[in-house]
Amino acid sequence: MLQVNDLSKVYKGGVFSKTTLKAVENTSFHIKKGDCFGIIGESGSGKTTIGKIVAGLLKPTTGELYINGRNMLKNNELKTSDFRRRVQMIFQEPDGVMDPRWKIERSMMEPLDIHFSLNQKEKMRKVNYWLETVGLSPEHLDRYPFELSGGQLQRLAFARALSMEPDLIIADEPTSSLDVSVQAQILTLMKEIQKKCELTILFITHDLYVARQMCSEMAVMQNGRFVETGSSEMVFDHPQEKYTKMLIDSQLPLDFSVRKKLKQGE
Numbered sequence: 550m551l552q553v554n555d556l557s558k559v560y561k562g563g564v565f566s567k568t569t570l571k572a573v574e575n576t577s578f579h580i581k582k583g584d585c586f587g588i589i590g591e592s593g594s595g596k597t598t599i600g601k602i603v604a605g606l607l608k609p610t611t612g613e614l615y616i617n618g619r620n621m622l623k624n625n626e627l628k629t630s631d632f633r634r635r636v637q638m639i640f641q642e643p644d645g646v647m648d649p650r651w652k653i654e655r656s657m658m659e660p661l662d663i664h665f666s667l668n669q670k671e672k673m674r675k676v677n678y679w680l681e682t683v684g685l686s687p688e689h690l691d692r693y694p695f696e697l698s699g700g701q702l703q704r705l706a707f708a709r710a711l712s713m714e715p716d717l718i719i720a721d722e723p724t725s726s727l728d729v730s731v732q733a734q735i736l737t738l739m740k741e742i743q744k745k746c747e748l749t750i751l752f753i754t755h756d757l758y759v760a761r762q763m764c765s766e767m768a769v770m771q772n773g774r775f776v777e778t779g780s781s782e783m784v785f786d787h788p789q790e791k792y793t794k795m796l797i798d799s800q801l802p803l804d805f806s807v808r809k810k811l812k813q814g815e
């Protein structure tokens with residue numbers, strides 16, 4: 550479904566600066582339809598840069614990007630309304646996802662107006678369906694973003710992305726700004742929907758345990774390069790690279806932190 554070949558991204562300093570930074574170097578991977586592929590790495594390793602390139606938000610310095618066999622870097626494919634619908638990105642911070650001036654209803658409806666031709670009733674039905682799927686109810690539509698919690702906003706972001714019927718969802722640390730117990734709920738929900746709807750997901754996280762729970766395949770990233778790729782079990786249970794072992798050893802299992810958090814709340 551998604552094929553990325555030899556992707557590199559060099560950031561230039563400022564207009565007058567000669568400094569450059571290689572954020573991503575010669576990275577290749579592919580994701581099969583219905584799979585969840587994880588990119589794991591420490592802060593600054595280049596994960597978001599890859600996500601933004603795949604989402605069409607950033608131009609790569611070199612490399613190729615194919616979606617369903619179509620070359621996305623040719624003929625302005627990334628700018629087409631069709632691409633914008635088919636590839637959806639969910640960001641780390643739920644703030645700013647929904648326009649603060651608008652009630653949720655408007656933020657949920659507007660993309661439907663752009664990408665589908667539905668009447669009011671059909672739109673409403675669609676929005677309500679996805680709201681329910683992510684565990685929210687129609688009453689949330691009448692609220693403003695500031696009246697909702699981070700977890701609720703992230704659910705809405707997910708519902709809105711799903712309502713676009715995308716081929717690919719890029720989830721960039723979708724739960725790391727949330728409380729650990731809410732994290733677990735949202736991840737479980739994402740996993741359920743992924744299975745049910747056969748969603749293809751590029752899942753970006755610094756947490757190997759989360760990736761292990763969510764993804765069938767994963768790549769471990771360090772300084773702009775993939776140092777290890779494979780099935781989640783292989784990478785996690787039998788890491789080959791010293792760096793991967795170090796990452797595993799340095800992290801708390803999600804269950805452990807959730808348990809700890811729950812205990813603190815007693």
Ligand SMILES: Nc1ncnc2c1ncn2[C@@H]1O[C@H](COP(=O)(O)OP(=O)(O)OP(=O)(O)O)[C@@H](O)[C@H]1O
Binds near residue numbers: 560572595596598599
């Ligand atoms: N617009 C930009 N201009 C210049 N440098 C950038 C820009 N965006 C990112 N970088 C640099 O590129 C490198 C990779 O950044 P990126 O955001 O892809 O990392 P990341 O793995 O997503 O990190 P995090 O886990 O903190 O989100 C970093 O060194 C970062 O400082």
Ligand SMILES: [Mg+2]
Binds near residue numbers: 596597598721
């Ligand atoms: Mg990032």
